[in-house]
Amino acid sequence: MTDNDTDHRPLTLLGLGDMGTALARTWLAAGHPLTVWNRTPAKAGALAAEGAAVAATPAAAVAANTLVVLCLLDDTSIGSVLEGIDLTGKDLVNLTTGTAAEGRARAAWAEERGARFVDAGIMATPTMIGAPEAGGYVFYSGSRALFDTHRTTLEVPADARYVGEDPGHAALHDVALLSAMYGLFAGISHAYALIEGEDIAPKDLAPLLSEWLGAMxxxxxxxxxxxxxxxxxTGVVSSLAMQVAASGTLLRTAADQGVSPxxxxxxxxxxxxxxxxxxxxxxxxxxVGALTLLRRRTAPGR
Structure with missing residues (x-):
């Protein structure tokens, strides 16, 4: 097996938390020769039984293959794990959760060490990895050449979506979607809190919430x-003035129901x-015009 075998390209994976283990099992099941390393060696035992080669050190794991996937705790962990390791000619794919700024800085760090780099943002839980029907996918950004070279391998665990040469854009897409998700969760949580103690079953409100949120x-x-x-x-249906006036009803209702707004x-x-x-x-x-205040408030002069 060689790096030119694009159907079953060998790779190294550093980090065997819940996500890393799910990724490892998916690549192994697809027939990819896999070398793994984890700070706590015991976590690699089950994967060894499934065919993974377990490296004793990060250096040995990195040396084993050109493609090196990182799925560690945080950006700081990347620096500490790879400290002093020769990365010349390596293709680093960073699946560690981080910020856009960290992705950009880590890309420059990798380039200084002779490696190509792609950052990523995983839009999936571990149970969605290796399950195409679950709808999970991963954002990638950074070296287009690296992404194109390894795309077939990267698409094994979940759909791969490339979002540009800027190494920070994968993390930015990731956080943008997650931020919208949490805003949605907040509204749903408030809605359920309003009916607590009333003769309205949450299961009866649920389909109405789903229908309304879909319409919006x-x-x-x-x-x-x-x-x-x-x-x-242009084409405004419900104006800002109308929305602000109506917001008082939301606050009064929350107060009446004993719910924090x-x-x-x-x-x-x-x-x-x-x-x-x-x-x-x-x-x-x-x-929508109100959203323009957010950037002005947090990034003066930009």
Whole structure:
């Protein structure tokens, strides 16, 4: 077996937590020769029984193959695990969760050591790895040449989606989607809290919530179009002024039900700030205009 065998390319995996173990098992099941290393050697035992070669040190694991996949605790762990190891000619694929800034810095770090680098953001749980029907996938960004070389191998655990040469973009896509997810979870949590103690079963509210949130999915595309065009007024159905006025009902209901509004207040406050800044200019806008305050507030001058 050689690196030129694209159907069963050999690779090294550093890190055998829940995600790393799921990745390892998927590559082994697909027939890829796999070398693994983990800080706690006992975690590699089961994989050895399944055909993995267990390296005694990170250096030995890295030396075994050109393709080296990292699935460690955090970015700091990468630096400590690979400290002093010759990375010349290696292809590093970083599946460790991190930020865009860390991805960019780590790409420069790898290049200085003679390695190609791709960062990644995993949009899946360990149980979704190796299960195409589950819908999981992985964002990749950085060296296009590296990604193209190993794409067949990288697509074994989950669908691979390349999002650009900027090494930070995979992590940025990952966090953007997760941030939207948590915002959705916050709204759902608030909705269920409102009916606690009422003669309304959560299981009866559930299909109504799903249906309503699905109908509101248009906001995703609408926001993208408005943020691109910077036109926040054309075709507005429910204006910012109307939304701010209606928000009082949400807060009064929460108070009546004994529910903290803390999951809703930040977004409601953002809309009110946008309106109060210039009611005449912003009152007829779509609520998307309020989002422009976020970058101005956190990144002055940009």
């Amino acid at each position: 999915g248009f906001f995703v595309g609408n926001a993208a179009e408005r943020l691109t065009s910077r036109d926040f007024t 803390e999951l809703l207040v930040p977004y409601l406050d953002l809309m009110r700030e946008r309106l109060d800044a210039d009611p005449a200019a912003h009152g007829a806008e779509d609520t």
